[in-house]
Amino acid sequence: MSQPDIRLDVPYGTAASATLLLDVYQSPQSTQDSGRPAIVLVHGGGWFRGDKAKETTLASLLVDAGYLVFVPNYRLAPDHVFPAGRDDVLSAAHWAKDSEYAFDRDRMAFVGGSAGGNLVVEAAIATGCPAVSWSGIFDLEGIIRSTDATAAAPTAQDLDAMRSADINQTGRDDAFLRWVILQEVGGDRLRLPDATTTTRVTASTGPVYLANSLAEFVPVTDPAALQHALAAVGVASTLQLIPSTRHAEGYLADALPGSLAFLAEALDLRAPSAPA
Template sequence: MTTPLITLDVPYGTGSDPMHLLDIYEDPDRTDDATRAAIILVHGGGWFRGDKAKEKTLASFLVEAGYLVFVPNYRLAPDHIFPAGREDVLAAAEWARASQHAFDRARVAFFGGSAGGNLVVEAAITTGCPAVSWSGIFDLAGIISATDATAAEPTTQDLDAMRSADINQTGRDDAFLRWVILQEVGGDRSALAAASTTPRVTETTGPVYLANSLAEFVPVSDAAALQNALSSAGVASTLQLVPGTHHAEGYLQQALHGSLAFLADALRRPDSKGSPS
């Protein structure tokens, strides 16, 4: 496997917020290759935690597949509620396009899991770029409405002591899911409609690869509803359903092959029948 060249903590955007930093992963032999495609890789963490540093493994797989990879941090709830995270991911993508790094500006995609899976579909809606979303959370208002009989409570898991891929692997936890969603809107239920991704899909949304475990933390019905919305808008999508309770990067080995095949197709150069990179 190619050992990526990693550049850490590069400021993006025009502000001085300490969260506005990104890491760059690339093949050291292709730093001047303007034909390669780029991926904006967005970490998860329920919008309230997480860091770009946890994406080293997935970023390295993407470099091995031929991509230049930008991994941003973004402002977190509850201090920075929707749409702060979305604004930051879009700002990081714009910074990448304006940077001196060599890549094909016409071939950019977004990739993320969990809250990152939500943010990359938000980016696909805004930019029309392709997105790969693992265990994304989309219909925030619908999930809260459907679980109103359950109190919103934080998880009992020691998140700081766990690997990212091991978090929330025990199946449905409506109390924690509700708590996570309400954090993203600062507890303001009136903001849930605006923060819900599914109703805002349009015909200009980029194609989306969705993955979700059948019995995991995020209800599979949420991904299915997003796929229905994409289909109704005439937008291509794939939904991979993974057996078990694994969440997002917990099923990396099962979902990576299909995700890379989707990216290769979505980012293929118009004059190329092979790899996009």
């Protein structure tokens, strides 16, 4: 992995009187390449925590693969409930397209894991751009309804002392999953239908690459249901199932090759047509 050129804490907008910041990663040799594609890389953290600073490894790997990478922070729940995070990710993408950075504006994709995996599919719905989602959470209302016999509870893990790739690597935890989802809607179950991604995909949604471990924090039925919903409206998707309890970037080495192959194909399809 080579050392990218990194610009930290670039303002991309304001919301709720706060300045929104992103980091930019690029190859020092490609700063003037107007034909390169770009990725908006969205951190996870259950919508209630997380920071762009934890995406250095994946952002650098994406730069090595030929991408200009924008990594935004976004407003966090429960102080800022859905659609605040989604709107901030979209604002970051709009800012990138209006910026002076050299890249092909028709070749942008979104990549994220966990809550970031949810937000990138939300971005694919809104923009029609491709998305790579690792352990995204989509049927918020359905998960809450199906686990009503379990009381929501925060995790006992010391999240601040852990690497992102080490969080939630012990399999299903319905109590914590419920707690995380309820953070995104500020504890208001009436907000769940609006925040449920699965029911809002349309034929103009961008193609999606999904990855999930078979026995992880997010039930595998969730990405499978999203894939079914995408198929019903004619949107292409891939679902990679990984035999482990690892969550999101915990299976980076397993999911990255297929994700990069998907991005290369999806973004080539969006590039200007080459002469015959």
